[in-house]
Amino acid sequence: MEEEARRRTLYGRRRGKKLRSGQQSLLDTLLPRLAIDLPRPPDGVAPEPLDLARLFGGALPKGGVWLEVGFGAGEHLVWQAKTHPEVGLIGCEPYLNGVAKCLAHVEREGVDNVRLMTDDARLLMAALPAGSLGRVFVLFPDPWPKTRHHKRRFVQRETLDRLAELMVPGAELRLATDDPSYLPWMVEHACTHPAFEWLAERPADWRGRPDDWPATRYEKKRIAGIPTFLRLRRR
Numbered sequence: 001m002e003e004e005a006r007r008r009t010l011y012g013r014r015r016g017k018k019l020r021s022g023q024q025s026l027l028d029t030l031l032p033r034l035a036i037d038l039p040r041p042p043d044g045v046a047p048e049p050l051d052l053a054r055l056f057g058g059a060l061p062k063g064g065v066w067l068e069v070g071f072g073a074g075e076h077l078v079w080q081a082k083t084h085p086e087v088g089l090i091g092c093e094p095y096l097n098g099v100a101k102c103l104a105h106v107e108r109e110g111v112d113n114v115r116l117m118t119d120d121a122r123l124l125m126a127a128l129p130a131g132s133l134g135r136v137f138v139l140f141p142d143p144w145p146k147t148r149h150h151k152r153r154f155v156q157r158e159t160l161d162r163l164a165e166l167m168v169p170g171a172e173l174r175l176a177t178d179d180p181s182y183l184p185w186m187v188e189h190a191c192t193h194p195a196f197e198w199l200a201e202r203p204a205d206w207r208g209r210p211d212d213w214p215a216t217r218y219e220k221k222r223i224a225g226i227p228t229f230l231r232l233r234r235r
C-alpha cells in the first residue's frame with residue numbers, strides 16, 4: 001500500500017481500462033523478453049550499474065543507447081527504433097495500458113532494438129552507467145500544474161543533474177510540452193542548466209518539430225495548448 005502511494009505521487013496512474021486479451025497476451029509473452037528488471041538493493045545501497053551490452057544481446061549497439069522517458073503508447077519510441085536500427089532504444093513507462101500499446105507497435109514493426117522498463121524512469125537512471133546515453137526524449141511529461149505538485153515534475157534540477165552525468169558530450173536532450181506553465185519551467189530549469197546548451201536560434205526552432213521527431217499520440221490530441229519543442233545539447 002505504501003509502495004502504491006509512492007508510485008502515485010511519482011507518476012500518476014499505473015492502470016487504465018481493462019486490457020483486451022491481445023494486449024494482456026503481449027504483456028505476458030513479449031514483455032518478459034524486452035523488460036529491464038532492475039535488482040532492488042536494500043535501502044542506502046547503490047545499485048550495480050546496468051550492463052547495457054548484455055541488455056542488447058551481448059554487445060553495445062553501434063549507434064549508442066537512447067532513452068525515452070514516459071513513452072505513453074510508444075509510437076515515437078518504436079518509430080525511432082525502426083528509423084535507427086543501429087541504436088538501442090530504452091523506453092520507460094509505468095502506465096501498463098501504454099506499455100501494451102507499445103508492445104503492439106514493436107510486434108507490428110518487427111523491431112528488435114527496444115527494451116522497456118515499466119516503472120519510474122528515475123529508478124533506471126540511478127542504475128545506468130555514467131556517459132551511457134546518446135540521446136534522451138522527455139515528450140509531453142505530466143505538467144503537474146498545481147504549485148504544490150511542482151516537485152513531482154520530471155524536469156527538475158536533480159533529474160537534469162543526473163541526465164548530465166548519463167549523457168555523453170554532444171548528446172541531445174529533447175523536451176516537449178504544450179502546457180503553458182510547464183514551458184517557462186522547462187526553460188528556467190533545462191535551458192539555463194550549466195551542463196546543457198539550448199540549440200534554438202529563432203522561434204521557428206521551438207515551434208516546429210525536426211523531421212526525425214514524429215508527433216506523439218498525446219501531441220495529436222492537442223490537450224493543453226500549443227506544442228513547443230526544445231532541443232538541448234550536453235556540453
Ligand SMILES: C[S@@+](CC[C@H](N)C(=O)[O-])C[C@H]1O[C@@H](n2cnc3c(N)ncnc32)[C@H](O)[C@@H]1O
Nearest residue numbers: 011070071072095120121139140142216217218
Ligand atoms: C502526458 S503523458 C505523454 C506520453 C507520451 N510521451 C506522449 O507524448 O504521447 C506522460 C507520460 O509520462 C509517464 N510518466 C510520468 N512520470 C514518469 C516517470 N517518472 N518515469 C517514466 N514515465 C513517467 C506517464 O505514465 C504518462 O504516460
